Amino acid sequence: MQKSFVFFTRMVDELVQFSDSDPELAEGIKWLDSQAQKKGISFYEMVFQVLYKHDMSSRAKQWLDSRN
Numbered sequence: 001m002q003k004s005f006v007f008f009t010r011m012v013d014e015l016v017q018f019s020d021s022d023p024e025l026a027e028g029i030k031w032l033d034s035q036a037q038k039k040g041i042s043f044y045e046m047v048f049q050v051l052y053k054h055d056m057s058s059r060a061k062q063w064l065d066s067r068n
Contacts, residue, residue: 012047 019026036046 008048009044012044 015025016029019029032046032050033043036043039046041049
């Protein structure tokens with residue numbers, strides 16, 4: 001489990017570094033940070049929640065599409 005956490009935090013850190021050259025990404029990261037502060041959670045937790053919600057929504061859509 002620790003290995004996964006380290007991988008995730010490094011990935012997020014690299015994304016933040018990359019945002020120095022991408023203004024749109026930088027704005028998104030600032031927004032995520034402000035949302036994390038409002039919720040009283042870490043930036044990493046906020047990123048995880050967003051990615052998790054996106055993944056679950058995608059899976060639900062795939063499941064619905066496969067039923068039709």
